[in-house]
Amino acid sequence: MKLSQFKFNLPQSLVALHPSENRDEARLMVLHKDTGKIEHKIFKDVIDYFDEKDVMIFNNTKVFPARLYGNKEKTGATIEVFLLRELNKELRLWDVLVDPARKIRVGNKLYFGEDDLLVAEVVDNTTSRGRTIRFLFDGTDEEFRKNIEVLGETPLPKYINRKPEPEDKFRYQTIYAKHEGAVAAPTAGLHFSRELMKRLELKGVEFSEITLHIGLGTFRQVEVEDLTKHKMDSEQFFIAERDANIVNEAIDNKRKVCAVGTTSMRAIESSVSASHHLKPASNWTSKFIFPPYDFSIANSMITNFHTPESTLLMMICAFGGYENVMNAYEVAVKEKYKFYSYGDSMLII
Helix, strand or coil, X not given: CEHHHHCCCCCHHHECCCCCCCHHHCEEEEECCCCCCEEEEEHHHHHHHCXXXXXXXXXXXXXXXXXXXXXXXXXXXXXXEEEEEEEECCCCEEEEEEECHHHCCCCCEEEECCCCCEEEEEEEECCCCEEEEEECCCCCHHHHHHHHHHHCECCCCCCCCCCCCCCHHHHCCCCCCCEEEECCCCHHHHHCCHHHHHHHHHHCCEEEEEXXXXXXXXXCCCCCCEHHHCCCCCEEEEECHHHHHHHHHHHHCCCCEEEECHHHHHHHHCCECCCCCECCEEEEECCCCXXXXXXXXXXXXXXXXXXXXXXXXXXXXXXXXXXXXXXXXHHHHHCCCCECCCCCEEEEC
Protein backbone atom coordinates (compact mmCIF):
# COMPACT_ATOMS: atom_id res chain seq x y z
CA MET A 1 0.00 0.00 0.00
CA LYS A 2 0.96 3.63 -0.51
CA LEU A 3 1.36 6.44 2.02
CA SER A 4 -1.26 8.59 0.25
CA GLN A 5 -3.93 5.94 0.93
CA PHE A 6 -3.80 6.88 4.64
CA LYS A 7 -4.67 10.55 4.17
CA PHE A 8 -7.85 11.98 5.64
CA ASN A 9 -8.98 15.43 6.62
CA LEU A 10 -8.49 15.96 10.37
CA PRO A 11 -9.64 19.39 11.62
CA GLN A 12 -7.18 20.80 14.16
CA SER A 13 -10.10 21.31 16.56
CA LEU A 14 -10.44 17.51 16.95
CA VAL A 15 -6.92 17.05 18.35
CA ALA A 16 -7.52 16.69 22.11
CA LEU A 17 -5.48 19.15 24.18
CA HIS A 18 -6.68 17.75 27.53
CA PRO A 19 -7.86 14.32 28.69
CA SER A 20 -11.52 13.59 29.45
CA GLU A 21 -12.53 14.56 33.00
CA ASN A 22 -12.61 10.91 34.10
CA ARG A 23 -10.30 8.33 32.53
CA ASP A 24 -13.02 5.82 31.73
CA GLU A 25 -15.55 8.34 30.42
CA ALA A 26 -13.91 9.18 27.11
CA ARG A 27 -16.02 8.19 24.11
CA LEU A 28 -15.61 4.69 22.70
CA MET A 29 -16.29 3.68 19.12
CA VAL A 30 -16.76 -0.07 18.70
CA LEU A 31 -15.85 -1.39 15.24
CA HIS A 32 -16.87 -4.93 14.31
CA LYS A 33 -14.20 -5.97 11.82
CA ASP A 34 -16.23 -8.75 10.17
CA THR A 35 -19.18 -6.56 9.25
CA GLY A 36 -17.88 -3.00 9.51
CA LYS A 37 -20.71 -2.21 11.97
CA ILE A 38 -20.04 0.76 14.28
CA GLU A 39 -21.41 1.41 17.78
CA HIS A 40 -21.01 4.58 19.86
CA LYS A 41 -20.34 4.02 23.57
CA ILE A 42 -18.48 5.38 26.62
CA PHE A 43 -15.13 3.76 27.43
CA LYS A 44 -16.28 2.01 30.59
CA ASP A 45 -18.81 0.09 28.41
CA VAL A 46 -15.80 -1.88 27.15
CA ILE A 47 -16.52 -4.35 29.97
CA ASP A 48 -19.67 -5.52 28.11
CA TYR A 49 -17.55 -6.97 25.30
CA PHE A 50 -15.38 -9.24 27.46
CA ASP A 51 -16.11 -12.37 29.49
CA GLU A 52 -14.46 -14.62 32.04
CA LYS A 53 -11.09 -16.03 30.88
CA ASP A 54 -10.72 -13.43 28.11
CA VAL A 55 -7.33 -11.70 28.29
CA MET A 56 -6.24 -8.07 27.98
CA ILE A 57 -2.58 -7.35 27.24
CA PHE A 58 -1.29 -4.10 28.78
CA ASN A 59 1.98 -2.27 28.15
CA ASN A 60 3.24 -1.35 31.65
CA THR A 61 6.04 0.97 30.53
CA LYS A 62 6.35 4.18 32.54
CA VAL A 63 6.89 7.63 31.04
CA PHE A 64 9.72 9.65 32.54
CA PRO A 65 9.98 13.48 32.36
CA ALA A 66 12.12 13.40 29.24
CA ARG A 67 12.05 17.06 28.17
CA LEU A 68 14.70 19.28 29.79
CA TYR A 69 15.57 22.92 29.20
CA GLY A 70 19.18 23.96 29.69
CA ASN A 71 21.59 26.74 28.84
CA LYS A 72 24.62 26.53 26.65
CA GLU A 73 27.95 27.52 28.25
CA LYS A 74 29.27 31.00 27.41
CA THR A 75 26.29 32.15 25.29
CA GLY A 76 23.58 31.15 27.80
CA ALA A 77 21.27 30.26 24.88
CA THR A 78 18.27 28.15 25.93
CA ILE A 79 18.44 24.61 24.55
CA GLU A 80 15.72 21.95 24.65
CA VAL A 81 17.14 18.50 25.35
CA PHE A 82 14.83 15.54 24.84
CA LEU A 83 16.14 12.40 26.55
CA LEU A 84 15.54 9.41 24.28
CA ARG A 85 17.31 6.54 26.04
CA GLU A 86 20.04 5.82 28.53
CA LEU A 87 23.02 4.23 26.78
CA ASN A 88 25.24 3.58 29.80
CA LYS A 89 24.10 3.92 33.42
CA GLU A 90 27.62 4.04 34.95
CA LEU A 91 28.91 6.66 32.53
CA ARG A 92 25.55 8.49 32.47
CA LEU A 93 25.56 8.51 28.67
CA TRP A 94 22.27 9.40 26.96
CA ASP A 95 20.93 9.47 23.45
CA VAL A 96 19.10 12.82 23.07
CA LEU A 97 17.55 15.24 20.59
CA VAL A 98 18.52 18.89 20.86
CA ASP A 99 16.79 22.01 19.62
CA PRO A 100 18.04 24.28 18.09
CA ALA A 101 20.53 21.67 16.91
CA ARG A 102 22.75 23.95 14.82
CA LYS A 103 24.06 25.59 18.00
CA ILE A 104 25.12 22.37 19.72
CA ARG A 105 28.51 20.87 18.89
CA VAL A 106 30.70 18.14 20.34
CA GLY A 107 32.52 19.50 23.39
CA ASN A 108 29.78 21.99 24.35
CA LYS A 109 28.63 21.97 27.96
CA LEU A 110 24.96 22.37 28.92
CA TYR A 111 23.73 23.56 32.33
CA PHE A 112 20.33 22.61 33.79
CA GLY A 113 18.48 24.20 36.71
CA GLU A 114 18.99 27.43 38.62
CA ASP A 115 21.99 26.18 40.59
CA ASP A 116 23.31 24.05 37.70
CA LEU A 117 21.72 21.02 39.34
CA LEU A 118 22.93 18.98 36.36
CA VAL A 119 25.70 19.61 33.86
CA ALA A 120 26.15 17.64 30.64
CA GLU A 121 28.80 17.51 27.95
CA VAL A 122 28.07 16.75 24.29
CA VAL A 123 30.27 13.81 23.25
CA ASP A 124 28.93 12.83 19.81
CA ASN A 125 26.67 13.80 16.90
CA THR A 126 24.30 10.98 15.93
CA THR A 127 21.83 12.58 13.46
CA SER A 128 21.02 16.14 12.39
CA ARG A 129 19.20 16.71 15.72
CA GLY A 130 20.57 13.76 17.63
CA ARG A 131 23.47 13.94 20.09
CA THR A 132 25.07 11.72 22.71
CA ILE A 133 25.57 13.58 25.98
CA ARG A 134 27.30 12.63 29.24
CA PHE A 135 25.95 13.98 32.51
CA LEU A 136 28.79 15.03 34.82
CA PHE A 137 27.25 13.90 38.08
CA ASP A 138 28.97 12.25 41.05
CA GLY A 139 25.97 11.31 43.18
CA THR A 140 24.03 8.03 43.30
CA ASP A 141 21.74 6.88 40.54
CA GLU A 142 18.79 7.61 42.83
CA GLU A 143 19.93 11.23 43.29
CA PHE A 144 20.49 11.58 39.56
CA ARG A 145 16.94 10.31 38.79
CA LYS A 146 15.52 12.67 41.42
CA ASN A 147 17.20 15.61 39.65
CA ILE A 148 15.72 14.52 36.31
CA GLU A 149 12.30 14.40 38.03
CA VAL A 150 12.81 17.94 39.36
CA LEU A 151 14.10 19.42 36.11
CA GLY A 152 12.21 17.39 33.52
CA GLU A 153 8.88 18.15 31.94
CA THR A 154 6.17 15.61 31.03
CA PRO A 155 6.97 14.89 27.37
CA LEU A 156 3.61 15.76 25.84
CA PRO A 157 3.68 15.22 22.06
CA LYS A 158 4.19 18.41 20.02
CA TYR A 159 0.66 17.96 18.63
CA ILE A 160 -0.62 18.93 22.09
CA ASN A 161 0.18 22.56 21.55
CA ARG A 162 0.38 23.84 25.14
CA LYS A 163 2.71 23.81 28.11
CA PRO A 164 2.47 20.77 30.43
CA GLU A 165 0.30 21.32 33.51
CA PRO A 166 0.59 19.60 36.92
CA GLU A 167 -2.22 17.14 36.11
CA ASP A 168 -0.31 15.90 33.04
CA LYS A 169 2.18 14.19 35.33
CA PHE A 170 -0.59 11.75 36.34
CA ARG A 171 -2.89 11.78 33.34
CA TYR A 172 -0.13 11.19 30.77
CA GLN A 173 0.66 7.94 32.56
CA THR A 174 -1.34 4.70 32.82
CA ILE A 175 -2.49 3.65 36.29
CA TYR A 176 -0.56 0.38 35.89
CA ALA A 177 2.76 1.93 34.74
CA LYS A 178 5.70 0.13 36.41
CA HIS A 179 8.94 0.12 34.42
CA GLU A 180 10.42 3.51 33.58
CA GLY A 181 11.81 3.96 30.09
CA ALA A 182 9.20 5.47 27.74
CA VAL A 183 9.27 8.97 26.28
CA ALA A 184 5.60 8.68 25.28
CA ALA A 185 2.62 7.07 26.99
CA PRO A 186 0.91 3.95 25.64
CA THR A 187 -2.17 6.09 25.17
CA ALA A 188 -4.90 3.43 24.73
CA GLY A 189 -4.20 2.45 28.33
CA LEU A 190 -4.84 5.98 29.64
CA HIS A 191 -8.60 5.24 29.60
CA PHE A 192 -8.40 2.52 32.25
CA SER A 193 -9.41 3.66 35.75
CA ARG A 194 -8.85 1.67 38.94
CA GLU A 195 -12.61 1.11 39.19
CA LEU A 196 -12.85 -0.27 35.67
CA MET A 197 -9.83 -2.56 36.21
CA LYS A 198 -11.48 -3.87 39.38
CA ARG A 199 -14.77 -4.50 37.60
CA LEU A 200 -12.99 -6.37 34.78
CA GLU A 201 -11.15 -8.45 37.36
CA LEU A 202 -14.39 -9.32 39.16
CA LYS A 203 -15.89 -10.37 35.84
CA GLY A 204 -13.00 -12.84 35.44
CA VAL A 205 -11.10 -11.03 32.68
CA GLU A 206 -7.39 -11.84 32.98
CA PHE A 207 -4.54 -9.37 32.59
CA SER A 208 -1.19 -10.02 30.93
CA GLU A 209 1.50 -7.33 31.11
CA ILE A 210 4.30 -6.74 28.65
CA THR A 211 6.79 -3.86 28.59
CA LEU A 212 7.69 -1.92 25.46
CA HIS A 213 9.59 1.32 26.03
CA ILE A 214 8.14 3.75 23.54
CA GLY A 215 10.63 5.96 21.70
CA LEU A 216 10.06 9.01 19.53
CA GLY A 217 9.91 6.79 16.44
CA THR A 218 6.21 6.47 17.26
CA PHE A 219 5.77 10.05 16.03
CA ARG A 220 8.25 9.99 13.15
CA GLN A 221 6.59 10.91 9.90
CA VAL A 222 6.62 8.44 7.03
CA GLU A 223 8.41 10.22 4.20
CA VAL A 224 8.24 7.56 1.47
CA GLU A 225 5.21 6.79 -0.69
CA ASP A 226 6.24 3.12 -0.92
CA LEU A 227 5.64 1.80 2.63
CA THR A 228 8.04 -1.13 2.18
CA LYS A 229 10.87 1.44 2.20
CA HIS A 230 9.99 2.98 5.59
CA LYS A 231 12.22 1.98 8.52
CA MET A 232 10.87 2.02 12.07
CA ASP A 233 13.07 3.04 15.01
CA SER A 234 14.02 0.18 17.31
CA GLU A 235 12.28 -0.13 20.70
CA GLN A 236 13.12 -2.42 23.61
CA PHE A 237 10.49 -4.86 24.87
CA PHE A 238 10.10 -7.58 27.50
CA ILE A 239 7.60 -10.44 27.80
CA ALA A 240 7.77 -12.62 30.93
CA GLU A 241 6.99 -16.33 30.77
CA ARG A 242 4.05 -16.00 33.18
CA ASP A 243 2.42 -13.34 30.98
CA ALA A 244 3.05 -15.31 27.78
CA ASN A 245 1.40 -18.36 29.42
CA ILE A 246 -1.76 -16.37 30.29
CA VAL A 247 -2.08 -15.33 26.64
CA ASN A 248 -1.34 -18.80 25.25
CA GLU A 249 -3.94 -20.42 27.46
CA ALA A 250 -6.54 -17.99 26.09
CA ILE A 251 -5.45 -18.76 22.52
CA ASP A 252 -5.76 -22.51 23.16
CA ASN A 253 -9.23 -22.03 24.66
CA LYS A 254 -10.31 -19.76 21.80
CA ARG A 255 -10.98 -16.81 24.12
CA LYS A 256 -10.76 -13.12 23.24
CA VAL A 257 -7.19 -11.84 23.40
CA CYS A 258 -7.19 -8.04 23.37
CA ALA A 259 -4.06 -5.96 22.73
CA VAL A 260 -4.45 -2.67 24.60
CA GLY A 261 -2.73 -0.23 22.27
CA THR A 262 -0.49 -0.37 19.22
CA THR A 263 2.61 -0.80 21.39
CA SER A 264 1.25 -3.96 23.03
CA MET A 265 0.35 -5.24 19.56
CA ARG A 266 3.80 -4.43 18.22
CA ALA A 267 5.53 -6.26 21.08
CA ILE A 268 3.44 -9.44 20.87
CA GLU A 269 3.71 -9.59 17.08
CA SER A 270 7.50 -9.34 17.47
CA SER A 271 7.62 -12.53 19.54
CA VAL A 272 5.52 -15.22 17.86
CA SER A 273 6.38 -18.94 17.89
CA ALA A 274 6.03 -21.26 14.88
CA SER A 275 2.75 -22.51 16.38
CA HIS A 276 1.35 -18.94 16.56
CA HIS A 277 1.76 -18.63 20.31
CA LEU A 278 3.43 -15.86 22.32
CA LYS A 279 7.07 -16.39 23.27
CA PRO A 280 8.75 -14.88 26.35
CA ALA A 281 11.30 -12.29 25.19
CA SER A 282 13.83 -9.65 26.11
CA ASN A 283 14.58 -7.99 22.81
CA TRP A 284 14.39 -4.98 20.49
CA THR A 285 11.83 -4.58 17.73
CA SER A 286 11.72 -2.43 14.63
CA LYS A 287 8.63 -4.18 13.28
CA PHE A 288 6.45 -2.09 10.98
CA ILE A 289 2.91 -3.42 10.59
CA PHE A 290 0.83 -2.21 7.64
CA PRO A 291 -1.75 -3.87 5.34
CA PRO A 292 -1.85 -6.64 4.32
CA TYR A 293 -0.66 -8.41 7.49
CA ASP A 294 -1.68 -11.62 9.27
CA PHE A 295 -1.91 -11.18 13.04
CA SER A 296 -0.96 -14.18 15.18
CA ILE A 297 -1.84 -13.39 18.80
CA ALA A 298 -4.63 -10.86 19.43
CA ASN A 299 -8.13 -11.09 17.95
CA SER A 300 -9.32 -7.74 19.35
CA MET A 301 -7.66 -4.45 20.21
CA ILE A 302 -8.23 -1.14 21.97
CA THR A 303 -6.63 1.95 20.46
CA ASN A 304 -6.96 5.73 20.24
CA PHE A 305 -7.72 7.70 17.09
CA HIS A 306 -4.51 8.42 15.21
CA THR A 307 -3.31 11.14 12.88
CA PRO A 308 -3.33 10.90 9.06
CA GLU A 309 -0.46 8.98 7.40
CA SER A 310 0.88 7.72 10.74
CA THR A 311 2.35 4.24 11.23
CA LEU A 312 -0.22 3.78 14.02
CA LEU A 313 -3.14 4.30 11.63
CA MET A 314 -1.51 1.83 9.22
CA MET A 315 -1.39 -0.87 11.92
CA ILE A 316 -5.05 -0.24 12.79
CA CYS A 317 -6.01 -0.59 9.12
CA ALA A 318 -4.08 -3.87 8.93
CA PHE A 319 -6.01 -5.16 11.96
CA GLY A 320 -9.53 -3.85 11.35
CA GLY A 321 -9.49 -3.89 7.55
CA TYR A 322 -8.52 -0.87 5.45
CA GLU A 323 -12.05 0.01 4.22
CA ASN A 324 -13.62 -0.54 7.67
CA VAL A 325 -11.10 1.64 9.50
CA MET A 326 -11.01 4.49 6.98
CA ASN A 327 -14.82 4.54 7.00
CA ALA A 328 -14.81 4.53 10.84
CA TYR A 329 -12.38 7.48 10.82
CA GLU A 330 -14.71 9.37 8.47
CA VAL A 331 -17.55 8.74 10.94
CA ALA A 332 -15.28 9.77 13.86
CA VAL A 333 -14.53 13.14 12.21
CA LYS A 334 -18.21 13.70 11.42
CA GLU A 335 -19.24 12.76 15.00
CA LYS A 336 -16.45 14.96 16.42
CA TYR A 337 -14.55 12.24 18.26
CA LYS A 338 -11.32 13.58 19.77
CA PHE A 339 -8.03 12.38 18.28
CA TYR A 340 -4.54 11.56 19.44
CA SER A 341 -2.94 10.92 22.84
CA TYR A 342 -5.61 12.53 25.04
CA GLY A 343 -8.42 11.70 22.63
CA ASP A 344 -11.23 9.14 22.48
CA SER A 345 -10.90 5.42 21.95
CA MET A 346 -11.81 2.59 19.63
CA LEU A 347 -12.42 -1.10 20.30
CA ILE A 348 -11.95 -3.36 17.27
CA ILE A 349 -13.51 -6.80 17.71
